[in-house]
Amino acid sequence: MDLHIIRGRLLSFSGEPMGPDEQDKFTYVEDGALVCENGKIAWRGPWESLPEKFKGLDFTDHRPHLIVPGFIDCHIHFPQLQVVGSYAGSLLEWLNTYTFVEEQRYSDADLAAAMASRFLDQLVSHGTTTAVAFGSVHKVSCDALLGEAEKRNMRMIAGKVMMDRNAPEALLDTPQTGYDDTKALLETWTGRGRCEVAITPRFALTSSEEQMEISGALMREFPNAIMQTHLSENHDEIAAVMALYPHCKDYTDVYEQYGLLTDKALFGHTIHVSERETARLAESGAVAVFCPTSNLFLGSGSYDHARLSAAGVRHAIATDIGGGTSWSMLRTLDEGYKIQNCLGNRYHPLRSFYQATLGNARAINRESEVGTLDIGTEADFIVLNVHATSAMALRAERIETLSEELFVLQTMGDDRAVEATYIAGNKAK
Numbered sequence: 001m002d003l004h005i006i007r008g009r010l011l012s013f014s015g016e017p018m019g020p021d022e023q024d025k026f027t028y029v030e031d032g033a034l035v036c037e038n039g040k041i042a043w044r045g046p047w048e049s050l051p052e053k054f055k056g057l058d059f060t061d062h063r064p065h066l067i068v069p070g071f072i073d074c075h076i077h078f079p080q081l082q083v084v085g086s087y088a089g090s091l092l093e094w095l096n097t098y099t100f101v102e103e104q105r106y107s108d109a110d111l112a113a114a115m116a117s118r119f120l121d122q123l124v125s126h127g128t129t130t131a132v133a134f135g136s137v138h139k140v141s142c143d144a145l146l147g148e149a150e151k152r153n154m155r156m157i158a159g160k161v162m163m164d165r166n167a168p169e170a171l172l173d174t175p176q177t178g179y180d181d182t183k184a185l186l187e188t189w190t191g192r193g194r195c196e197v198a199i200t201p202r203f204a205l206t207s208s209e210e211q212m213e214i215s216g217a218l219m220r221e222f223p224n225a226i227m228q229t230h231l232s233e234n235h236d237e238i239a240a241v242m243a244l245y246p247h248c249k250d251y252t253d254v255y256e257q258y259g260l261l262t263d264k265a266l267f268g269h270t271i272h273v274s275e276r277e278t279a280r281l282a283e284s285g286a287v288a289v290f291c292p293t294s295n296l297f298l299g300s301g302s303y304d305h306a307r308l309s310a311a312g313v314r315h316a317i318a319t320d321i322g323g324g325t326s327w328s329m330l331r332t333l334d335e336g337y338k339i340q341n342c343l344g345n346r347y348h349p350l351r352s353f354y355q356a357t358l359g360n361a362r363a364i365n366r367e368s369e370v371g372t373l374d375i376g377t378e379a380d381f382i383v384l385n386v387h388a389t390s391a392m393a394l395r396a397e398r399i400e401t402l403s404e405e406l407f408v409l410q411t412m413g414d415d416r417a418v419e420a421t422y423i424a425g426n427k428a429k
């Protein structure tokens with residue numbers, strides 16, 4: 001039996017707290033114990049209440065650090081790990097100049113395998129234990145990523161992008177090959193290890209109407225699979241999409257007309273959406289994915305969290321590497337906070353940490369598996385150190401509450417603040 005006993009300060013969420021007074025939405029234990037058995041959390045509670053059978057056994061003491069569920073990144077591009085920080089003014093320039101060139105390299109299975117290992121190393125180092133990833137157009141890119149995730153027993157969701165127009169020839173599939181490859185991935189990887197496959201039309205601009213129809217058909221054929229794509233990131237992009245789909249009311253309607261607007265849909269960005277689109281997103285149960293560092297870097301615009309929330313739209317938050325500039329969900333929460341603050345939306349750090357853990361697990365309908373420290377869930381968690389750098393340690397001398405600690409972690413922290421990452425109960429960092 002694989003048994004690990006962990007001691008430390010524990011924080012886990014059961015709901016979305018607007019602030020520290022909503023104590024029914026989170027659990028905090030100052031001196032807590034986590035017992036991991038065969039990859040799952042077998043017991044959690046105060047150290048002094050540790051069940052008799054675990055007393056006296058070896059344990060790992062992470063005090064005074066804070067243990068939280070592993071971060072979940074709901075939108076990241078595997079073949080873009082080496083285009084982060086490419087100098088471009090806007091989305092379409094960035095895609096055409098760098099990204100569509102780089103992604104061509106992922107037709108090579110050996111390169112994809114080597115990069116998959118480096119990609120997962122970065123996620124683990126930054127405390128991200130689950131991600132929803134776009135591959136390249138090549139099926140081998142997804143086989144490589146999911147193969148490496150299976151080896152490490154990580155919960156990973158990935159899809160090969162389907163794209164059959166408006167990109168270099170070497171990055172185009174066809175409606176039929178896009179369907180065949182995606183279906184083969186779904187049949188090979190769903191439920192293997194902790195892997196899953198997402199149906200992934202890149203975005204309406206790079207898919208023909210036939211490919212959009214086939215994406216909808218795949219969603220009906222595999223009703224439990226996530227569908228991921230992009231929506232309303234940039235004004236030029238929106239204009240180009242509307243020129244291709246003149247029969248649609250707006251960008252959201254493009255996805256709706258082909259059957260892609262459902263509660264399994266993750267829409268990256270969702271920045272420039274009308275009242276009508278916002279209402280349809282809410283009614284469908286689709287998820288809008290906020291990618292703050294990417295939105296700032298590419299000058300895309302400001303995701304209005306409060307407006308979408310008021311309408312009832314579900315949220316996720318993500319790095320969007322390589323349009324995003326940091327692998328760190330802490331950096332992502334920080335930049336997200338700043339964007340919302342500019343819009344006049346105050347966002348409490350307890351809410352931010354909820355979003356990066358249970359909130360994102362709910363967005364992918366996997367809250368029974370990951371996103372909390374609840375008994376019976378998969379033992380993916382991280383250890384955060386608010387004294388990780390000299391500047392953080394200096395600041396931390398004046399911290400008095402959990403909320404202050406979370407806010408300093410989010411404002412000043414990055415991978416250096418991730419003291420340890422556990423995957424299925426085993427220390428991976």
Ligand SMILES: [Zn+2]
Binds near residue numbers: 230268
């Ligand atoms: Zn993206």
